[in-house]
Amino acid sequence: MNPRHFTFTAGDLGAWRIREIRTVKGDPLAPANRLQITNDIGTETGTWALHGVTSNERYVNQGEKDQLVARQEGLGRPIATHAALIPIRKTAGWWSLTQDRRREILEEQSGHIETGIRYLPAIARRLHHCRDLATEEPFDFLTWFEFSPADEPRFEELLGALRATREWDHVDREVDVRLTRID
Numbered sequence: 001m002n003p004r005h006f007t008f009t010a011g012d013l014g015a016w017r018i019r020e021i022r023t024v025k026g027d028p029l030a031p032a033n034r035l036q037i038t039n040d041i042g043t044e045t046g047t048w049a050l051h052g053v054t055s056n057e058r059y060v061n062q063g064e065k066d067q068l069v070a071r072q073e074g075l076g077r078p079i080a081t082h083a084a085l086i087p088i089r090k091t092a093g094w095w096s097l098t099q100d101r102r103r104e105i106l107e108e109q110s111g112h113i114e115t116g117i118r119y120l121p122a123i124a125r126r127l128h129h130c131r132d133l134a135t136e137e138p139f140d141f142l143t144w145f146e147f148s149p150a151d152e153p154r155f156e157e158l159l160g161a162l163r164a165t166r167e168w169d170h171v172d173r174e175v176d177v178r179l180t181r182i183d
């Protein structure tokens with residue numbers, strides 16, 4: 001079992017109740033009641049299952065990293081009973097760009113990291129990559145966020161800001177799954 005590998009299985013099991021599935025762009029994901037998060041690969045049976053791995057950072061510079069480390073909090077906080085799983089796919093055009101060009105769009109043009117840092121520590125996050133797995137995956141990233149119910153409006157504000165950026169011109173599929181932890 002690879003501790004960096006995560007499977008998100010939607011069905012009738014799991015510690016998270018699915019409140020809503022909003023299709024932001026592209027094909028939807030089927031409705032389901034619960035979401036289970038495991039480190040398994042493969043044999044899950046659910047309405048749908050998405051796979052991703054945590055990885056090294058690609059874009060962040062030292063100054064940004066220092067700010068992130070100083071401000072961010074981990075997953076699993078008792079107060080953070082709400083969550084969002086937002087799978088995202090980017091265009092072939094995005095992936096044909098060089099690393100420096102992608103960083104320029106993500107940060108210099110879109111301010112993704114600078115904006116995101118303003119929402120720490122309220123929002124805790126984990127980014128999973130899907131492109132380099134052995135199986136063909138429907139998304140390039142699985143983004144996972146945890147926050148308190150009181151901070152959900154701020155999370156909406158953050159999403160609104162990010163979705164209005166040049167970076168999001170390169171997003172061609174996005175689904176927003178909202179969840180509540182079952183205690």
Ligand code: HEM
Nearest residue numbers: 056057058059060086088113116117119123125141143159
């Ligand atoms: C909570 C505040 C947020 C912070 C502090 C934050 C920070 C970051 C950082 C530092 C990276 C770059 C990682 C690297 O160097 O490889 C990143 C990448 C990414 N973030 Fe965020 N982010 C936040 C919110 C969001 C939200 C709300 C979404 C989407 C709904 C999102 C989607 C992504 C995606 C898809 C990537 C990968 C981009 C790529 O590699 O092309 N982030 N984020």
